[in-house]
Amino acid sequence: MILGVHVSGAGKIYQALDVAHSLGCDTMQIFSRSPQTWRNGSQISPDDIKEFKFRRKKLKINPVFIHISYLINLASPDIRLWRGSIQAYIEDIREAEKLGVDYIVTHMGSHKDTSEDAGIKRLIEALNIIIEKTKGSKVGILLENTSGSGSWLGYRFYHQHKILKGINEKTRVGLCLDTAHAYLAGYDLAVKEGLDKMIDEIESMVGVKLIKLIHLNDAAGELGCHHDRHDHIGKGNIGLAGMKRIINHPKLKNIPMILETPKSAADSDKKNLDLVRRLGRR
Ligand SMILES: [Zn+2]
Numbered sequence: 001m002i003l004g005v006h007v008s009g010a011g012k013i014y015q016a017l018d019v020a021h022s023l024g025c026d027t028m029q030i031f032s033r034s035p036q037t038w039r040n041g042s043q044i045s046p047d048d049i050k051e052f053k054f055r056r057k058k059l060k061i062n063p064v065f066i067h068i069s070y071l072i073n074l075a076s077p078d079i080r081l082w083r084g085s086i087q088a089y090i091e092d093i094r095e096a097e098k099l100g101v102d103y104i105v106t107h108m109g110s111h112k113d114t115s116e117d118a119g120i121k122r123l124i125e126a127l128n129i130i131i132e133k134t135k136g137s138k139v140g141i142l143l144e145n146t147s148g149s150g151s152w153l154g155y156r157f158y159h160q161h162k163i164l165k166g167i168n169e170k171t172r173v174g175l176c177l178d179t180a181h182a183y184l185a186g187y188d189l190a191v192k193e194g195l196d197k198m199i200d201e202i203e204s205m206v207g208v209k210l211i212k213l214i215h216l217n218d219a220a221g222e223l224g225c226h227h228d229r230h231d232h233i234g235k236g237n238i239g240l241a242g243m244k245r246i247i248n249h250p251k252l253k254n255i256p257m258i259l260e261t262p263k264s265a266a267d268s269d270k271k272n273l274d275l276v277r278r279l280g281r282r
Contacts, residue, residue: 063102074126075109075119108154124166144176147184155185161205180217186224
C-alpha cells in the first residue's frame with residue numbers, strides 16, 4: 001500500500017514532508033499556495049526548494065502531489081477568469097517542476113450557466129494550451145472526478161472520456177479518483193455491485209490504468225446528493241466494509257492513496273491512516 005495524507009500548509013513547504021514522515025506516510029499531497037487566494041507574487045525561494053528536495057529524498061516521500069487552487073476554473077465562461085486560470089495553472093506546473101513534484105491534481109472546472117458541452121470544450125482548449133506551454137515538463141496532470149455540485153464537470157466518467165479525446169498530447173494526463181466525490185455523485189461504493197459498476201465504467205470510458213492517485217475519503221452526504229463533504233474513514237456512508245473493499249480491490253490497491261479526511265482533532269490523520277493500514281492488511 002502506498003499511503004499518505006493531504007498536509008495543510010503552514011510554515012515552510014519542506015515542513016510538510018516532516019509532518020508526512022511523522023505520520024508514517026509513503027506519499028503526500030500539498031497545496032501549492034493558499035487554496036482560496038490567487039498567487040500573491042511570492043515564490044518559493046531557491047533555498048527552500050533545495051531543502052524540500054533534500055528532505056524528500058531522506059524521508060522517502062514518493063510520489064508527491066500538488067492540489068491546485070479552488071479558484072482555478074479552466075472551464076469558466078468568463079474569459080478573464082479562464083485566461084487567469086490558465087496562467088496560474090502554468091505557473092503551478094513550473095513551480096511543481098522546480099520542486100520535483102510528480103503530479104498536479106485539479107478539479108475539472110465548472111461551466112457556470114452555460115452547458116456541460118461548452119464547459120468541456122473550454123476545458124479541453126485550456127488543457128491543450130497548458131500542455132503546449134509546459135512542453136517537456138515531467139509534471140503529470142491529474143483530472144479529479146467531482147461530486148457534481150453546482151455546475152462542476154467530471155461527476156460522470158463520460159466527461160473524462162470526452163476531455164481525454166480532445167487532448168492532443170495525452171502522455172502527461174491521468175486521473176485522480178476521489179471515492180467520496182464518486183459516492184456523492186451517485187456511484188454506490190458502499191456495496192460491491194456499486195464499486196464494480198464504477199470500475200467497469202472507468203475501464204470502458206478511460207481505462208483504470210490512467211488512475212495515478214486515489215483520494216481515499218468517506219462521504220458525509222447521501223448517495224447522489226452532489227454535496228461535496230468528506231468524512232472520516234468508515235464513519236461516513238461508504239462505511240467500513242465499503243472502504244475496506246476499495247482499499248483491497250485488485251485494480252486499485254497498488255495506486256497511491258491520499259486521505260483528505262476531516263482534521264477535526266489533532267490525531268485525526270493518525271487515526272484514519274492507522275485504520276486504513278489495518279483494513280489493508282485484512
Ligand atoms: Zn479530492
